[in-house]
Every structure is written in structure tokens, then in C-alpha cells.
Amino acid sequence: MDCDVLIVGAGPVGSFAAETIAASGFKVVILEEHKTIGEPLQCAGLISPRAVELAGVGRDIVINEIRGLRVFSPLGGSLHAESNQVFSLAVDRALLDQKLAERAENAGALLLTKTRVTGLEPVKEGYHATAVRDGRTINIKARLVIGADGIASKTAQWLGLGHKNPRAVMYSAEIKLPRNNTASVDVFLGHEFAPGWFGWLIPLDENTCRVGTGCAFMENHPPPRYYFEKMAGVFPEIFNGLKVLRYTGGSVPLGPMPKIFTSHAMLVGDAASQTKPISGGGIYTGLRAAQICAETAVGALMEEDLTENRLYHYQEQWNKEMGGELNRAMGYRKSFLNLSDKNIDLLIRFLNKPMWLNTILHYGDIDYPSRLALKMCLLNPLARVFFRNAGQTTTPSFPTVKTNSDSKHPAQKID
Ligand SMILES: Cc1cc2nc3c(=O)[nH]c(=O)nc-3n(C[C@H](O)[C@H](O)[C@H](O)COP(=O)(O)OP(=O)(O)OC[C@H]3O[C@@H](n4cnc5c(N)ncnc54)[C@H](O)[C@@H]3O)c2cc1C
Incomplete structure (x- = not known):
């Protein structure tokens, strides 16, 4: 079987990327090892209204609307903030995955379930993949491979992009x-x-x-x-x-991967560690990354340029849009890891005041937690002490993308 794009994994991220690429007229094949899309479920299914809108799946995936937050310390302190505004949604995660997979198929992608990709070999102008379906081996040649195969991504390893993230x-x-x-x-x-x-x-x-x-x-x-x-x-x-x-x-x-693309291949979603370091949520970030990945893929396929230097724009764009936020979030996580239970308790009791609770409700955003942190720092210098680590890591720790090129201008280098 020959195709333009092979997508490994029909999680929400792989299917979302597949839909855009297939809708642009390219031949897309998605291979998924499990029989039923969305199963087995490994998720708490809490996402923002923004994520539901981005997915474009409609409100029938929503099970409950969340308007408040209670936080408990191990030493008895607690806070409770609740408003009329919905800030997150408990969704039917399996249904979300199924709807996205169905849309990818409707856009023209071929989805094969019960099909596990077992290897990738670079060939002229692309990759040759092997997969196993019902005990039989399938061979597929693809101009572009997108690894959307989750946290234990084999695709990342086959491409030499594997990285031991926390x-x-x-x-x-x-x-x-x-x-x-x-x-x-x-x-x-x-x-x-x-x-x-x-x-x-x-x-x-x-x-x-x-x-x-x-x-x-x-x-x-x-x-x-x-x-x-x-x-x-x-x-x-x-x-x-x-x-x-x-x-x-x-x-x-958790935390960024140094490199999520190579010649004729990209990683996306959990396979590229595109999750939020504070909550572990990866649906919103993964879907946004899938859009950027798919747009890069369509452009590169149209230009018939799938070199590393062309696909570099995917990570460049991703870093530009989300790098700062995720980097700051890693800093907050570091600050949190340094807090003792006693300090956690003190912090919760300190925040349990109308001014802070209102600030949390007004500026809290599960996709962009740094907005709330910034506001807290502006309101009270004490908050700056807690967020100090975050301030220290705002720019340098997110990786600078390097291609194999020695050139300072990757676009000038041809693979
Ligand atoms: C306990 C838990 C709770 C979570 N709660 C939330 C939450 O509340 N909100 C939120 O936003 N995020 C949450 N997440 C994170 C979220 O589930 C992931 O970020 C999201 O699933 C990433 O989607 P993905 O498509 O990148 O990967 P996945 O959903 O992991 O999909 C990868 C797919 O690839 C398939 N696959 C893997 N290897 C192969 C292969 N070799 N061949 C073929 N197919 C293959 C897998 O079967 C799978 O279907 C949670 C995660 C966990 C573990």
C-alpha cells in the first residue's frame, strides 16, 4: 500500500491531524492497534470549553459543567471558589476520540483498527512501515509519517527522536x-x-x-x-x-522534547510530550499541535518538500505559540515540588480570602495557568516568592530547535 501520509495511532491527536490532511486531498492512512477507538480509556476527561470548540465535536460529549474548585491540604487547610462561569467540562473521552476518528474517515482517511505498526525503515523519499493485522504483515510506503502513538511512542524511537522525559x-x-x-x-x-x-x-x-x-x-x-x-x-x-x-x-x-521532527516525519501529541506540565492535560495542547503539524504537512506535501528544513517550521511554530506557557508551567511545577506539606497548607490558607478566590475565578484558565500566576504576582509580592522558579525559567530552558544542518538558516539547507 502506498500513501502520502501514514499516521501511527488514532487517538484524538492523530485523527485530528488526519482530518485536515485528508481534506486537502492527500491520501492518508491511520493505523490503530486497538479494536475500538477510545478504548481502553486512560483519561480523566476534564477539558476547557476552548478545547471542545477547537475539536469542533459539539456539546453532546459534555457530561458535566464545572464552575468551581476546592483545594485541600493534608494538614486541614482548604479553599473553595465557585462562580456562575463554566471553566471546565467533564467529557465522554471515548466519544470525543470516536467523533474525531469518524471525521477523519469522512474527510477521506483510511482508518485500520486492530493494526499495530511494528517497524519503520527510511527509504527513498519517505518511509517503509510494517504493521501486523490479524496475524498478517502489511507493508506501507509513505512520503510522510506522523507519530501520534502516545506516551510510549515507538515511532519516536524508530525515528531516533526518543527522549526520556519526566x-x-x-x-x-x-x-x-x-x-x-x-x-x-x-x-x-x-x-x-x-x-x-x-x-x-x-x-x-x-x-x-x-x-x-x-x-x-x-x-x-x-x-x-x-x-x-x-x-x-x-x-x-x-x-x-x-x-x-x-x-x-x-x-x-512532562516537559518539552528536544526535537519532534526529522526528514519525512513528525511527532505529535503525547508522543511529542505536548502536555501541560502542571495538570498533565494533553487534549487541548495536542489538538492545537495537531493543527500546526497538519498545516505544515499540507504545505510541505504541496511544495513536494518534506526535508527536515521544511518540517522544522512545525516545531518552530509550536515553540513560538506554546513554548513560553509550557516553560513557565514547568517553573511553577518546580516551585510546587519544593513546597513542604506545611507550606502547601500555609499557601492554601493564605489564598482562602475573597480577593484571591475572586482572582482565581477571574483569571484561572486550565490551558494557560501562567495568566493567573502573573496576575497573582502583580497583586502581591509574596506570590512572587512562590513563583520565583517560574520567573527564572521563562526563556532559556525550552529547547532551541536544531536541524542536522550546520547552517544558521535552516530554510537554506536542502536535505
Ligand atoms: C490518568 C490520566 C488522566 C488524564 N486526564 C486528562 C484530562 O483530564 N484532560 C486532558 O486534557 N488530558 C488528560 N490526560 C492526558 C490525555 O489523555 C493525553 O494527553 C491524550 O490522550 C493524548 O492524545 P494522543 O492522541 O497524543 O495519544 P493517545 O490518546 O495515547 O493515543 C495514541 C494512540 O496510538 C495507538 N498506538 C500506540 N502505539 C501504536 C502502534 N505501534 N501501532 C498502532 N497504534 C498505536 C494507541 O492505541 C492509541 O490509541 C490524562 C492522561 C492520563 C493517563
Whole structure:
């Protein structure tokens, strides 16, 4: 089989990129190893209204609207901010993936499920991929390969772009639990039950919630379920009586990858570590990256120039748009990692005042958390102490893109 573009993985990001490229008239093949799109589910499904709009999938994926936030410290402090404005949405994540895959097919992409890509070889003017479907080997030649195969991306390794990013490993589940307030999400902070991460509870309705916690990946860490049981023990008034309906855990990559393109190939979504370092959310960032990746692909295919120097514009554009935000978020994460449980408690109690709660509600944005941080720094010099690390990392730590070229002007170098 020959195609213009082979996309490895039919997660939301791969399908979203496929739709744009196929709609421009190019022959696109998407290979997905699982039988059912969106399954197994590994997500808490909390995204911004902006992300739903960007995906263009309509409101029927929305299960619950979130207007508030409660934050709990392990030492008793808490805050609760709630407004009339919807700031995030609990969505049916499998349905989101299915709708995007269907749109990609409607745009002309060929989607093969139960088909696992097993290798990639560079050939003249592209790549030769092998895949396994129903025990049979399939061979595909593609001018361009897009690796959208998630956190454990094999495509990244085959292309020589693999990178050991930090990760958060999570226990996550859908549970049965009676809940009075269905408009606020809960966030639980504490090193005992969420070392280097946070716990969460997202209400879906009066009887069902999504919950989880996790840890920053370290060698020999206990299973994430251990942390969840600890967290439930610390907050019995919230978690007592829960019944797990299904497990939805997994890992997210954190922080930028040095390079996400090469000649005739690009990485996108979790495969390119395009997630938000504070929350681990990767749907909004992944969809936006898919747009940039697809636009670059269409331009490069039309110009018949799939060299590294042409595809370089993908990472350049991505860095320009999201690099500053993600870099600052890595800084906030660093600041947070340095806080003891006592300081977390002090911070939560300090913020539990009308001025701060209103500021959180007004400027809080789950896709762009640095906007709130900036406002807090302007309002109170004390906040600057907490965000100091973030200030220090605003520019230098996001990677400078390097092609294989020695030239200072990559566009001048022809592969
Ligand atoms: C516990 C948890 C909770 C999360 N909660 C949220 C949240 O609330 N909000 C949010 O925005 N984000 C959340 N995320 C992150 C979000 O799920 C990811 O960022 C998102 O799924 C990335 O999409 P993707 O398409 O890049 O990758 P994926 O969704 O991982 O899709 C990759 C696809 O590639 C396929 N694949 C892999 N290898 C191959 C192969 N060799 N051949 C063929 N197919 C292959 C896989 O089967 C998969 O379908 C969460 C993640 C976890 C683990």
C-alpha cells in the first residue's frame, strides 16, 4: 500500500491531524492497534470549553459543567471558589476520540483498527512501515509519517527522536460515590499520597465521579493504587463508601522534547510530550499541535518538500505559540515540588480570602495557568516568592530547535 501520509495511532491527536490532511486531498492512512477507538480509556476527561470548540465535536460529549474548585491540604487547610462561569467540562473521552476518528474517515482517511505498526525503515523519499493485522504483515510506503502513538511512542524511537522525559504515573478510576456538590472539582495536595503530583475528584453527577492521584515517576515507586488508598484514608469524609466502576489510569509525559521532527516525519501529541506540565492535560495542547503539524504537512506535501528544513517550521511554530506557557508551567511545577506539606497548607490558607478566590475565578484558565500566576504576582509580592522558579525559567530552558544542518538558516539547507 502506498500513501502520502501514514499516521501511527488514532487517538484524538492523530485523527485530528488526519482530518485536515485528508481534506486537502492527500491520501492518508491511520493505523490503530486497538479494536475500538477510545478504548481502553486512560483519561480523566476534564477539558476547557476552548478545547471542545477547537475539536469542533459539539456539546453532546459534555457530561458535566464545572464552575468551581476546592483545594485541600493534608494538614486541614482548604479553599473553595465557585462562580456562575463554566471553566471546565467533564467529557465522554471515548466519544470525543470516536467523533474525531469518524471525521477523519469522512474527510477521506483510511482508518485500520486492530493494526499495530511494528517497524519503520527510511527509504527513498519517505518511509517503509510494517504493521501486523490479524496475524498478517502489511507493508506501507509513505512520503510522510506522523507519530501520534502516545506516551510510549515507538515511532519516536524508530525515528531516533526518543527522549526520556519526566513522567507522572497515575491511578485513575470512575467511581460510584454520592456527592452533593456537582459543580466543583476537588484537588488534593500532599507528599504522602501524591508525591510530585496531585489528587483529584471530578463529579459527573450526584452518584458518579472520576478520581485519581499519582506520583512523579521514580525508580521502584509503589503502584499508584497505593497512593490512592492513602489519599482516601486521609480524606474519609469525602471518599468513604466509594465503589470503583472502572480503572482508567496511565502515565503522562512532562516537559518539552528536544526535537519532534526529522526528514519525512513528525511527532505529535503525547508522543511529542505536548502536555501541560502542571495538570498533565494533553487534549487541548495536542489538538492545537495537531493543527500546526497538519498545516505544515499540507504545505510541505504541496511544495513536494518534506526535508527536515521544511518540517522544522512545525516545531518552530509550536515553540513560538506554546513554548513560553509550557516553560513557565514547568517553573511553577518546580516551585510546587519544593513546597513542604506545611507550606502547601500555609499557601492554601493564605489564598482562602475573597480577593484571591475572586482572582482565581477571574483569571484561572486550565490551558494557560501562567495568566493567573502573573496576575497573582502583580497583586502581591509574596506570590512572587512562590513563583520565583517560574520567573527564572521563562526563556532559556525550552529547547532551541536544531536541524542536522550546520547552517544558521535552516530554510537554506536542502536535505
Ligand atoms: C490518568 C490520566 C488522566 C488524564 N486526564 C486528562 C484530562 O483530564 N484532560 C486532558 O486534557 N488530558 C488528560 N490526560 C492526558 C490525555 O489523555 C493525553 O494527553 C491524550 O490522550 C493524548 O492524545 P494522543 O492522541 O497524543 O495519544 P493517545 O490518546 O495515547 O493515543 C495514541 C494512540 O496510538 C495507538 N498506538 C500506540 N502505539 C501504536 C502502534 N505501534 N501501532 C498502532 N497504534 C498505536 C494507541 O492505541 C492509541 O490509541 C490524562 C492522561 C492520563 C493517563
